[in-house]
Amino acid sequence: MADSRELSSSEYIKERESLLGSAKKEVFELELRDWYWLKNEKDINDSYYSHLSSWKGKVKSTRAHVVSFPLNEYVTYQADYYKKLEDAGEEIYYIDRSKFDRLRQPSGIEICDFLYVDGTVLLTRYLPNQNLMKSEIENGLLVKDKDTVAKYAALKDTIIKSATPMDRFLESAGMVKPKISAHTCPKCGNEDAFVLFYGVIRGDEAPLIIYKCTKCGHVDREW
Numbered sequence: 001m002a003d004s005r006e007l008s009s010s011e012y013i014k015e016r017e018s019l020l021g022s023a024k025k026e027v028f029e030l031e032l033r034d035w036y037w038l039k040n041e042k043d044i045n046d047s048y049y050s051h052l053s054s055w056k057g058k059v060k061s062t063r064a065h066v067v068s069f070p071l072n073e074y075v076t077y078q079a080d081y082y083k084k085l086e087d088a089g090e091e092i093y094y095i096d097r098s099k100f101d102r103l104r105q106p107s108g109i110e111i112c113d114f115l116y117v118d119g120t121v122l123l124t125r126y127l128p129n130q131n132l133m134k135s136e137i138e139n140g141l142l143v144k145d146k147d148t149v150a151k152y153a154a155l156k157d158t159i160i161k162s163a164t165p166m167d168r169f170l171e172s173a174g175m176v177k178p179k180i181s182a183h184t185c186p187k188c189g190n191e192d193a194f195v196l197f198y199g200v201i202r203g204d205e206a207p208l209i210i211y212k213c214t215k216c217g218h219v220d221r222e223w
């Protein structure tokens, strides 16, 4: 890979920090892991959050997390952190691992986390043994070569198009309770209902809303 170099773990973290600090337009982070990679992961997350807060309204920040089912404790931990990031202005998506693999294959891109910041890519490669945490970090690579960066930029766009926004994903995965809305049940007259679905089916029509009564469970829809 042209114009790239190997970094040690402390260099990787320093490089990541300086990349984030120089962000002017766009930051995209792909999270491929579903396990903790570092004891101080929380510190890294906090430092990212402080960058994000300082970018508010200036830098577009997007994240995609690749997940496998069943979801594990790590994904639950990350979801709490992501809610905080979403409040700070980040757009967050989830994508199923097998779908991600299908999208990745034609690009020839290796399996790795990447951070895309305004035309520079920072990679974290994983070794087959997922317990080798230190080696994962030491395999971080900074990519400036234009053709390679373009491949990652294209993959990033493809992933965003095919991924599911966080709220919808967490709801479908049963990680959050559906929203409760004021809607009178035609069967029992109860005035609270879960919103099971809200969305536009065809562009020119009003959104479809599907309610489920919180008392008797009756399901009805409204266009």
Ligand SMILES: [Zn+2]
Pocket (backbone or CB within 6 Å): 185, 186, 187, 188, 189, 190, 213, 214, 215, 216, 217, 218
């Ligand atoms: Zn009812």
